[in-house]
Amino acid sequence: MSxxxxxxxxxxxxxxxxxxxxxxxxxxxxxxxxxxxxxxxxIRAGLATEGAALLGGDAEVTLTYRRADPAELAALxxxxxxxxxxxxxxxMAVVGTGEAxxxxxxxxxxxxxxxxxxxxVVLDPPIPLAEAFAGRGGTPGAVMDRLLVxxxxxxxxxxxxxxxxxxxxTAALVREPDNASGGFGLGxxxxxxxxxxxxxxxxxxxxxxxxHYRLDLPEGVALAEAEARLMGTLEGAGARWRxxxxxxxxxxxxxxxxxxxxxxxxxxxxxVGGVGVCAAVRAFLDGKTATIATLKxxxxxxxxxFTVYLMQIGVLTALGLGIGLVLGAALPLVFAPIxxxxxxxxxxxxxxxxxxxxxxxxxxxxxLLFTLWPLAQAEQLRxxxxxxxxxxxxxxxxxxxxxxxxxxxxxxxxxxxxxxxGVAMLAFWSAVGIxxxxxxxLGAGVAIRLVARWLAxxxxxxxxxxxRGALSSVGGPGGEAGSVVLSLGLGLSVLAxxxxxxxxxxxxxxxxxPEVAPSFFVVDIQPDQVAGVLERVEGDPAVSRIDxxxxxxxVIAGINGRPAREVAGDHWVVHGxxxxxxxxxxxxxxxxxxxxxxxxxxxxxxxxxxxEEEAVEMGLSLGDTMTVNILGRDITGTITSFRAVDFxxxxxxxxxxxxxxxxxxxxxxYIMTIYAEQAAEAAILRDLSRGWPNITVISVRDAIGRVTGxxxxxxxxxxxxxxxxLVTGFVVLIGAAAAGERxxxxxxxxLKxxxxxxxxxLANFALRSAILGGAAGGVAVFAGGLAGWAVTHFVMEGDxxxxxxxxxxxxxxxxxxxVLAGLVFAWRPLAxxxxxxxxxxx
Numbered sequence: 001m002s003x004x005x006x007x008x009x010x011x012x013x014x015x016x017x018x019x020x021x022x023x024x025x026x027x028x029x030x031x032x033x034x035x036x037x038x039x040x041x042x043i044r045a046g047l048a049t050e051g052a053a054l055l056g057g058d059a060e061v062t063l064t065y066r067r068a069d070p071a072e073l074a075a076l077x078x079x080x081x082x083x084x085x086x087x088x089x090x091x092m093a094v095v096g097t098g099e100a101x102x103x104x105x106x107x108x109x110x111x112x113x114x115x116x117x118x119x120x121v122v123l124d125p126p127i128p129l130a131e132a133f134a135g136r137g138g139t140p141g142a143v144m145d146r147l148l149v150x151x152x153x154x155x156x157x158x159x160x161x162x163x164x165x166x167x168x169x170t171a172a173l174v175r176e177p178d179n180a181s182g183g184f185g186l187g188x189x190x191x192x193x194x195x196x197x198x199x200x201x202x203x204x205x206x207x208x209x210x211x212h213y214r215l216d217l218p219e220g221v222a223l224a225e226a227e228a229r230l231m232g233t234l235e236g237a238g239a240r241w242r243x244x245x246x247x248x249x250x251x252x253x254x255x256x257x258x259x260x261x262x263x264x265x266x267x268x269x270x271x272v273g274g275v276g277v278c279a280a281v282r283a284f285l286d287g288k289t290a291t292i293a294t295l296k297x298x299x300x301x302x303x304x305x306f307t308v309y310l311m312q313i314g315v316l317t318a319l320g321l322g323i324g325l326v327l328g329a330a331l332p333l334v335f336a337p338i339x340x341x342x343x344x345x346x347x348x349x350x351x352x353x354x355x356x357x358x359x360x361x362x363x364x365x366x367x368l369l370f371t372l373w374p375l376a377q378a379e380q381l382r383x384x385x386x387x388x389x390x391x392x393x394x395x396x397x398x399x400x401x402x403x404x405x406x407x408x409x410x411x412x413x414x415x416x417x418x419x420x421x422g423v424a425m426l427a428f429w430s431a432v433g434i435x436x437x438x439x440x441x442l443g444a445g446v447a448i449r450l451v452a453r454w455l456a457x458x459x460x461x462x463x464x465x466x467x468r469g470a471l472s473s474v475g476g477p478g479g480e481a482g483s484v485v486l487s488l489g490l491g492l493s494v495l496a497x498x499x500x501x502x503x504x505x506x507x508x509x510x511x512x513x514p515e516v517a518p519s520f521f522v523v524d525i526q527p528d529q530v531a532g533v534l535e536r537v538e539g540d541p542a543v544s545r546i547d548x549x550x551x552x553x554x555v556i557a558g559i560n561g562r563p564a565r566e567v568a569g570d571h572w573v574v575h576g577x578x579x580x581x582x583x584x585x586x587x588x589x590x591x592x593x594x595x596x597x598x599x600x601x602x603x604x605x606x607x608x609x610x611x612e613e614e615a616v617e618m619g620l621s622l623g624d625t626m627t628v629n630i631l632g633r634d635i636t637g638t639i640t641s642f643r644a645v646d647f648x649x650x651x652x653x654x655x656x657x658x659x660x661x662x663x664x665x666x667x668x669x670y671i672m673t674i675y676a677e678q679a680a681e682a683a684i685l686r687d688l689s690r691g692w693p694n695i696t697v698i699s700v701r702d703a704i705g706r707v708t709g710x711x712x713x714x715x716x717x718x719x720x721x722x723x724x725x726l727v728t729g730f731v732v733l734i735g736a737a738a739a740g741e742r743x744x745x746x747x748x749x750x751l752k753x754x755x756x757x758x759x760x761x762l763a764n765f766a767l768r769s770a771i772l773g774g775a776a777g778g779v780a781v782f783a784g785g786l787a788g789w790a791v792t793h794f795v796m797e798g799d800x801x802x803x804x805x806x807x808x809x810x811x812x813x814x815x816x817x818x819v820l821a822g823l824v825f826a827w828r829p830l831a832x833x834x835x836x837x838x839x840x841x842x
Contacts, residue, residue, distance in 0.1 A: 548670055
């Protein structure tokens with residue numbers, strides 16, 4: 001071992017010549033993974049540290065549709081040192097009158113004088129919240145999110161209405177400490193004092209609102225202990241508990257899933273870099289032919305040769321990993337102010353060792369995976385063959401133990417990704433996709449060489465020496481077809497897949513949904529207001545369809561006498577409260593798929609009709625019992641039918657429908673969907689808001705716009721990750737072009753000697769680069785389209801539509817990038833005189 005290390009150390013004194021591409025590919029891949037992991041860990045640390053602030057207290061108890069009764073309030077106060085009540089609901093903010101009237105949907109937060117228990121509300125101008133709520137001239141004050149202030153063209157001191165209540169804007173809401181939603185909702189925030197809602201009609205029995213009770217627990221009380229004691233007291237009240245251990249679960253899950261996906265995209269970039277690593281090692285070992293031959297002649301064994309060069313590559317791998325880790329750790333810290341300014345949630349940007357260790361492990365395994373093969377080939381070559389100038393590219397497969405080790409490294413890398421990202425199936429199918437893309441691109445490289453060789457021999461190309469020469473170069477032995485198509489094609493494939501997925505996601509929202517979606521959801525319609533609302537919209541010729549139903553919300557507490565989550569697991573239906581309705585007879589557009597609907601005059605024990613698809617996912621059967629807590633009252637019914645419910649249409653759909661007698665006496669409101677022509681939407685919105693100020697009219701078009709914007713931000717983040725893969729591919733491409741410079745110098749010398757002008761030689765080089773770039777882009781479009789179809793069909797469960805614009809852009813980009821890389825390394829061959837080159841090869 002000491003002899004091998006001395007030889008390796010002496011060879012390393014020659015510097016990094018030939019290993020710049022190796023270092024760049026490895027460093028870029030590791031840096032991308034480390035940077036994504038650092039940002040993810042910084043957000044996770046911020047959520048953990050600021051869990052109480054995001055939640056608004058040490059713990060939170062939530063009630064749906066109601067406020068706590070005196071006994072429940074007493075229990076909450078007894079369990080805490082301080083208690084704050086926050087009421088959250090949707091409403092319409094209205095400014096102006098007559099033709100100048102304008103309105104917008106807003107998420108209203110009504111707070112008590114104790115709010116906030118933790119953290120501070122930041123306003124502009126910077127005044128205390130109590131002063132903001134004091135208002136002006138006897139009109140109560142309110143604060144609004146900047147986005148809503150700008151949307152309604154308001155200034156501090158201007159008035160507006162919520163329901164039938166007048167308010168004055170006293171400040172812009174810059175930051176609220178308990179923003180656990182991460183800033184996403186159907187409308188921007190408006191904050192008012194709870195006491196000022198009296199007489200507004202916005203928080204009435206049956207209205208859609210949630211009441212959150214934030215608790216500041218006594219010192220030393222464990223959260224789990226407090227939960228067990230208080231929730232035992234509130235059992236049967238339909239209360240839900242959250243605490244500072246996971247103050248923003250939705251944000252946490254979203255960040256972790258997006259981070260995991262970006263890490264997988266980074267691994268795709270590392271795979272692209274692996275191509276460059278493998279090519280760099282192969283070129284390095286080819287350049288060491290004489291050294292290896294000499295060592296073998298002097299008695300060095302194959303194992304000695306393997307060890308010598310493994311040590312050298314190990315040192316260089318450590319250097320590449322170090323560069324990548326420094327970049328991956330430093331970049332998030334450098335851009336921390338920009339990232340924090342764009343994040344609606346806290347983040348603690350500092351050195352996080354876990355993501356750096358994860359990136360280093362990925363990089364080490366990838367380096368081993370892509371360097372072991374050429375090293376194992378060099379091990380078994382004979383000295384005589386080496387003296388005859390054999391190259392690694394024409395050598396046989398490594399010995400079977402090294403093939404097994406390579407396979408084990410691949411399995412380890414995939415298994416590690418599945419374990420560390422927490423999305424095992426996504427990691428597995430991503431690995432399958434990357435491996436499939438590798439095989440497709442390798443096959444494409446071979447196919448392109450064969451086709452180019454065949455075309456070069458066609459009679460139709462006689463008299464076109466430039467094109468024929470370019471095709472001959474592409475199809476000839478030792479050409480760049482394989483390396484260019486593989487390196488650039490894999491990076492473009494990732495970008496093409498992201499483009500197709502993004503287009504289909506936007507298409508499903510922008511194109512397909514509006515064709516079947518209603519114009520408005522109208523909620524909080526009191527029973528005595530239904531007739532008046534119907535009179536306004538039924539007589540409008542622009543309205544094509546109206547659906548209405550009574551609406552309540554309840555929490556599924558139990559299934560067959562057991563806790564709901566124990567039966568249904570982590571299914572979305574048992575998370576939080578769900579909308580439900582009642583109906584005496586089966587609605588017109590309802591299809592019962594199993595069981596039967598109750599008689600119209602049925603007044604017996606509660607019966608439930610459940611959504612079929614969700615029932616299958618939850619493992620429910622006809623005859624199962626289900627307990628639903630509605631307004632603090634447990635109602636247990638029997639599932640007697642299943643219905644087909646299409647939630648993708650954005651129309652009215654309820655997971656549960658019950659017989660009317662089951663919900664008799666429960667306060668409720670009505671929900672209505674209105675399908676109208678776009679030109680009539682403004683008038684309908686204006687008339688409904690003026691006539692019934694307490695109801696909330698939600699524009700589906702605006703909601704779709706907010707969702708589309710969010711999806712665009714997610715797609716942008718993924719695209720940036722994919723661009724890292726493309727940059728790595730470009731580095732590999734540059735390396736391949738640089739490695740081929742010597743061969744192009746020889747070709748240029750021969751062509752000049754045979755009478756070709758410099759322009760013709762340059763055209764030959766540019767044309768072959770364009771052919772390879774176009775081929776790489778074409779294969780990338782095919783592979784990316786296939787991946788996009790798989791994700792759209794199997795994950796999104798939607799119809800796939802091929803998007804041609806991004807496909808053309810990717811093919812064009814492939815041609816441009818390859819031509820530029822080729823031309824950069826064409827000037828020296830063009831400038832070199834033929835005579836010295838030809839004499840040197842005699």
